[in-house]
Amino acid sequence: MTNETDPWDALRRFTAARIALGRAGSSLPTAPLLAFELAHAQARDAVHQPLDTAALAEAIRAAGFDTLDVRSAAPDRDHYLRRPDLGRTLDEASGARLADHAAAMNDAPELVFVAADGLSAFAAQRHAAPLLRSVRAKLEAWNVGPVVIATQARVALGDPIGERLRAKIVVVMIGERPGLSSPDSLGLYVTYAPRAGRSDAERNCISNVRPEGLDYDAAAFRLMWLLNEARRLKLTGVGLKDHSGALPPGTDGRMLEA
Template identity: 45%
Template sequence: MNEPKKLPDQTDEWQRLKAYTTARIALGRTGISIPLRESLQFKLAHAHAKDAVYSGLAISGLQDALQDLNVPICPVHSRAENRDIYLQRPDLGRLLCDESAQLLQNLNAPPADVCLIIADGLSASAVNTYAPPVVNMLVETARQAGYTLAPIVLVEQGRVAISDVIGHLLGSRLAIILIGERPGLSSFDSMGAYLTYAPQPGLTDERRNCLSNIRDQGLPPALAVSKLMWLIDSAFRLQLTGIALKDTDGSEADRLPIG
C-alpha cells in the first residue's frame, strides 16, 4: 500500500518571533487584506497613541508617589500655554514661562550634583506610570553614592531641552529629565531619560545621553536605574555627557576621538 504524501509544513516562521516582540508582525491575511481582528487592533493601537499624546501630567499623583523621598517638589510650566500650542510650537516647550522661572529662582536652593526633572513630553501617561518607580529607586541609589539632589521639578508641556534651563537656574552639575516619548502603534507608554552635564540654555542634543523605551515591555525601571547610575558616575568622572560618552553597558567608558 502506498503511503499518503505528507503535506508541506505550513508553519509560519514569523509566528515564533511574535513571542519576543509586541511589534505588528505575522498578522496573517484574509484574501488580500489583513484579518478583521488585526484591523480592529490596529485602530485600537492608534487610539491609544492619540490618547497618550493628549494625556495630562498627574501633578498631585506624582507628588503623592514621591513624598517619602523628602525632596522638595516644584511644579512648573513651559511657555506653551496648552496642548495644541505645545504640538504646534516645539520651541515654546523648551522654555519656562516667566512665572515658573521666577519660582525656581526664588527657591534659593543650594547647588546640587543632580537635578531630576519630570516632564509630560508626548506621552504623559507613560510618565505617570513609570516616573514614580524610577525616581524613587534613583534617588535612593544616588544618595547612597553620595550625590546631592536639587528639588524635583515637574514640568507641564515640556520638551527635552527645558532641562537645560531648569538645571542652570538651580545650579546643578547634571540635569536628568524623564519624559514621555512619541507613542508608536505598539508602544504608547514609553518613557525616555536624557542626561546633560553642565546644563545651560542653548545646548543641542549631541551634548546629551539618552535611555529610551523605559517600560515593562522594554527597559524595565530597575534596569533603567542601573544604567542611569552608570551614566551619572561616568558623567562626573569624565565631566561630560553626549557623543563623547559611550554607553558601554557598565564596562569602562572611553572618550570618543573628537575632531
C-alpha cells in the same frame, strides 16, 4: 481537516511588531485590524492626555523626593504641538519660582531630576516614580535637588531648569513619541552643566524605559553609570560613551579599575 501549526506563532513571542497577521480577502482579519485601531487610538491619547501633576507629585514624594511644579511657555497643548520652541522655554512664573527656590537653598544641588509630560503623559505618569524608587538607593553620595514636574515640556526645558537651580547635572525623564506598540515609553536625557542653548549632542539618552522595554532596575543601573562618569569627566553627550552594558552585575554603576 487537519490542524497545522503556524510557524509564525513561535516568532511572534519575541516581538511586539505586527508580523504575519494573515489576511481576509484583500484586507486584514478582523482581530488584528481592531488591535491596530486600538493601538493607534492609544498613541493619539498618549499625546493629548494631560499629566496629572498632583498624583505624580504625591507618588514622587512617597518615593522620598521633594517636588516643584513648572510649565513651559506653551500655553496649551495645541501651541505645544505646533511650536516646539515654546516647549523648550520656561514661562515667566516658573522661572521666578525656580530662582526663589535656588536662593533659599544652602547648597546648589549636584543633580536635579525633571519629570516631564513630553509627547506621552502616560509615560511620565506610569514610570517616573517607579524609576526614582529604583535609583534612590544609589544616590547616597549625591546632593539631589527637588524633582521638577514640568508640563508642556520638551527635552531642552531641562536646561533652563537646571540653570535656574544651579545644578551640575539634570536628568529629564520625559514621555517619548508614542508608537503603535509602546504608547508609554519613557526617555532619560542626561546633561552636564545645563544651561539654555545646550544642543542634543551634549546629552546622553536612555530610551524605552518601561516594564516591557528597559525595566526600572536596568535603567537605574545604566543611569547611575552615566551620572558617575559625567561627574568624573565633567561632560555628557558625544564625548561620553555608554559602556554600562559591558560591565558585570554588582558594579553599581561604578567605573571598573583599569
